[in-house]
Amino acid sequence: MSLEFLTIKNFRNIESLSFSPIEGINLIYGENGSGKTSLLESIYYLSHGKSFRTSKHKNIIKKQQSKFIIHGKKSVNDLSIPVGISKNLLGESSLKIQGKSSQKVSDLAQLIPVQLITPESYSLFFGGPKERRKFLDFGLFHVEHQFFSLWQSFNKILKQRNALLKQKPKNYYDEIRFWDKEFVRLSVSINNLRLSYINKFKQQFFDKICVDLDLVKDLSLEFNSGWKTTNELTDILSENFERDLKQGFTSRGPHKADFSFSIDGISVENYLSRGQLKLLLYALKVTQNSLIETETNKQSILLIDDLPSELGQDTRGKVGKILAQCDSQIFITAIESDSISAVVEPMKRKLEMFHVKHGKLITN
Ligand SMILES: Nc1ncnc2c1ncn2[C@@H]1O[C@H](COP(=O)(O)OP(=O)(O)OP(=O)(O)O)[C@@H](O)[C@H]1O
Numbered sequence: 001m002s003l004e005f006l007t008i009k010n011f012r013n014i015e016s017l018s019f020s021p022i023e024g025i026n027l028i029y030g031e032n033g034s035g036k037t038s039l040l041e042s043i044y045y046l047s048h049g050k051s052f053r054t055s056k057h058k059n060i061i062k063k064q065q066s067k068f069i070i071h072g073k074k075s076v077n078d079l080s081i082p083v084g085i086s087k088n089l090l091g092e093s094s095l096k097i098q099g100k101s102s103q104k105v106s107d108l109a110q111l112i113p114v115q116l117i118t119p120e121s122y123s124l125f126f127g128g129p130k131e132r133r134k135f136l137d138f139g140l141f142h143v144e145h146q147f148f149s150l151w152q153s154f155n156k157i158l159k160q161r162n163a164l165l166k167q168k169p170k171n172y173y174d175e176i177r178f179w180d181k182e183f184v185r186l187s188v189s190i191n192n193l194r195l196s197y198i199n200k201f202k203q204q205f206f207d208k209i210c211v212d213l214d215l216v217k218d219l220s221l222e223f224n225s226g227w228k229t230t231n232e233l234t235d236i237l238s239e240n241f242e243r244d245l246k247q248g249f250t251s252r253g254p255h256k257a258d259f260s261f262s263i264d265g266i267s268v269e270n271y272l273s274r275g276q277l278k279l280l281l282y283a284l285k286v287t288q289n290s291l292i293e294t295e296t297n298k299q300s301i302l303l304i305d306d307l308p309s310e311l312g313q314d315t316r317g318k319v320g321k322i323l324a325q326c327d328s329q330i331f332i333t334a335i336e337s338d339s340i341s342a343v344v345e346p347m348k349r350k351l352e353m354f355h356v357k358h359g360k361l362i363t364n
């Protein structure tokens, strides 16, 4: 399962570009501003239905043009599935899977899991819990089939509960009490799925991906459900009711879940160096991909933007060793083609290089 063909039109500085990536490592190299990140962005868009750089579609459509188009062929279980997405200046999207129009980006996302690593990704450890939840739930989305519909139902109820807390209409207390039964039922199911996923994740992370990595000595991973699970969530909702009413939102539940890493009780962001944090991030992403691969038989895609940036030769070798642990189709960008040899060597996989110049692929 991989992306075997890609065509991009009017996307950033790319007017028209087609290429056939290989299943192994695809190195995209070229000068600053040549279009490397844009190329990765288009692959990401084709799976997530959105960009990782902007929420404004106008920024993405090539200047002076009215819409962008991305077409790809994804090979899934020996089938070649054509997929396409386009968006115009008015923000109207068109999404096609196997020639049929679809409304659901999640159908596109289901086909091939695409994860991204950029030089900024290690902010996962510094930022708020939202990004970490997103990371975790990406794995759950692919591995636990019920997760997505449970999560959607839960969010509907959470929205309703928060609206009642904020607006306080007549009988709001009884209404909240009524919805809380479903809120609790869904929360417990979501949490059970997350706990089971975290257990599998920990095993894969500590026993497989990081076995040879000094970095993880004394490292521990702690998951927080979003409420104190030693108590009944119904009681916790009651205890927090007055506070939630004042704030106008629900303060406890699976929408507040988080996880953290620590070494000897000190959180990693306060202990590890930037390079070490980046290595840890690679290990997390590869763990996620290799878990998805073993649990679902789906091959995933890993997009790595500007890999060599800020990583020493020794760390690049370690990144290579980590990347060797998953079978993902890999896209790496770098300014110079020889800067990732230390990464590629331990991976022992086929490598193909693509040179980008002014938004076009050129043959050397
Ligand atoms: N909507 C757009 N229309 C036309 N060009 C754009 C648009 N958005 C961005 N660009 C330009 O596209 C070019 C490619 O940007 P991109 O970020 O892909 O470069 P890059 O190869 O990743 O560079 P770097 O090595 O500096 O990261 C840049 O020159 C940028 O200014």
Ligand SMILES: [Mg+2]
Residues within 6 Å of the ligand: 036, 037, 038, 305, 306
């Ligand atoms: Mg770039």
